[in-house]
Amino acid sequence: MxxxxxxxxxxxxxxxxxxxxxxxxxxxxxxxxxxxxxxxxxxxxxxxxxxxxxxxxxxxxxxxxxxxxxxxxxxxxxxxxxxxxxxxxRIHYLKVQHRLFRDAGQELGREDYERLITAARESGRERIALVMETICATGIRVSEVRYITVEAAQEGRTTISLKGKIRTILLPGKLCRRLLKYAKKQKITSGEIFLTKGGKPMGRCQIWAEMQRLCQKADVEPSKVFPHNLRHLFATIYYRVYKDIAKLADILGHSSIETTRIYLMTTGQEHRRQLERLQLVL
Known part of the structure; x- marks a missing residue:
């Protein structure tokens, strides 16, 4: 051979x-x-x-x-x-049973998110505050932030083409107003809104680093603070309100609802409370 x-x-x-x-x-x-x-x-x-x-x-x-x-x-x-x-x-993958709950040490809650936004604005870091709000309010991936343009904010929607799939994301009105106000202040008249001082698109590592710098002031564990957790938070809150996993999968751009299901895992603490409510220990 x-x-x-x-x-x-x-x-x-x-x-x-x-x-x-x-x-x-x-x-x-x-x-x-x-x-x-x-x-x-x-x-x-x-x-x-x-x-x-x-x-x-x-x-x-x-x-x-x-x-x-x-x-x-x-x-x-x-x-x-x-x-x-x-x-x-080629070899086989490790067989891993689906986890029923997520590690609480990596679970970003709504209160954590709100403290991060407050810390960013109090520190004069409007750009990263708006980036976090944009990801969390729409459920987009951090790699899709580049699709947030002046034109998208004006129209209230953006079309994302990624992984061979095209989907349209709607932007909340309040978010659009904030994006346009920020763009005007930065003298950005068209194209991408979130740019570096050198005029280049913000990258994943830069967004993550800026989020990490807020942890101490916001009193949030750094292990919880990374861009993808904002997408998880959007998915969790959306499902709690609307209970529509099929539509949520479409919004997130998932080909399989099984992928979306991973996003909706509860924390171990919440799973324990669910078991306690069963009252099966007499």
Whole structure:
């Protein structure tokens, strides 16, 4: 059997393939990080199924990664093998039972969110306050913030094209007014609203870093503060009010309601209260 050896040129070709496949920048970054880590782990050794299994075990035992993180790495590696036509190297994912509840230490509640917004405005950081309100009020991904334009605020809607899917997001009237007021103050007459001082679009890392800087003043645990948690908060509150998971899946841009269901997991504390209300311990 022919031996497979992974090279830097193959990784570069895989990166180009991901771009052509219209994967999101975040997905591309995550996949390439996993592939490069695997490349370093191999240290010139051939790629075999046994080597991939050992890599998976290495991530669990030495790296201490969670099963979901290990599976995310395996998804990247398996995608690479498909691209290289090395089906004999593909391996199975770890079997993970669906969790019934989310870690309370990473659960961003409405009170946490409101304190973050207040802290941002009291510190004169209107831009990050408005970014957080925009994500939380619409449920968009942080990578979709670039679709929030002056024209979108004027029309009260924006069309998002991502992952091969196109969906229209409605913007609340109060949010539109704030966006237009901010754009006027910043002398932005058209195009994207959330820009850096150099006129470039704000990136995921910058948004995350600015949110983190608010934690101490807002008295919110840093482990709870990251952009995607704002999207989770939108999903949780929307479902509590309307109980329509199918429509929520459409709003979030999910192809499967199973994905949306993950967003609606309660915290362990809330799950415990639900069990207590059953009153089955006599």
């Amino acid at each position: 022919e031996q497979h050896y992974l090279t830097g040129e193959q990784i570069a070709a895989f990166a180009s393939h991901l771009v052509r496949a219209e994967r999101t920048p975040a997905t591309i970054e995550k996949y390439l990080r996993s592939v490069r880590a695997f490349f370093l782990y191999l240290d010139g050794r051939p790629v075999t199924k046994d080597a991939v299994v050992a890599w998976k075990e290495h991530l669990q035992s030495v790296g201490g990664y969670s099963p979901s993180t290990v599976n995310a790495s395996m998804a990247a590696i398996n995608d690479l093998f498909t691209f290289l036509s090395w089906p004999d190297c």
